[in-house]
Amino acid sequence: MRRVLFLTSALALSACNSTSDVKDNEIQPIDFEGDKKALEKMWIVLKNDYPIYPTDAARRGISGCVDFSFVINSEGKAQNIQVIKAIPDSTFIRSAKKSLKKFRWQPTELNDERQPAITTLQLDFSTTPVMKIAECIASDA
Numbered sequence: 001m002r003r004v005l006f007l008t009s010a011l012a013l014s015a016c017n018s019t020s021d022v023k024d025n026e027i028q029p030i031d032f033e034g035d036k037k038a039l040e041k042m043w044i045v046l047k048n049d050y051p052i053y054p055t056d057a058a059r060r061g062i063s064g065c066v067d068f069s070f071v072i073n074s075e076g077k078a079q080n081i082q083v084i085k086a087i088p089d090s091t092f093i094r095s096a097k098k099s100l101k102k103f104r105w106q107p108t109e110l111n112d113e114r115q116p117a118i119t120t121l122q123l124d125f126s127t128t129p130v131m132k133i134a135e136c137i138a139s140d141a
Contacts, residue, residue: 047104066096077101
């Protein structure tokens with residue numbers, strides 16, 4: 001019985017150790033949150049997606065935006081998506097997040113190692129083509 005317990009404990013500790021080794025070998029993303037020009041030297045948008053305007057918000061004439069922070073992973077996909085700001089409230093978050101997950105980025109020649117990058121992106125929702133609400137303009141600057 002002691003032998004079984006010892007082997008089980010040793011196996012569990014071994015599994016924990018190998019998991020941390022994998023995380024240590026992962027390439028850590030570079031933070032480009034405040035520098036879009038530098039990001040464009042590493043990753044370019046290959047495919048973007050336009051979010052679907054929520055029907056209820058369109059019917060009520062509500063405009064807004066969602067500002068995200070996320071990682072462009074080595075495959076050129078958005079991951080670790082976090083909402084920085086949503087105006088108004090959570091009205092557009094679901095649609096915007098679904099859209100962001102469809103974006104794809106391609107590494108530039110300078111990024112042949114496919115270095116992951118942390119960045120931000122704002123998706124706007126407006127019932128008129130040129131209208132932006134003040135809170136969204138301020139966070140987009």
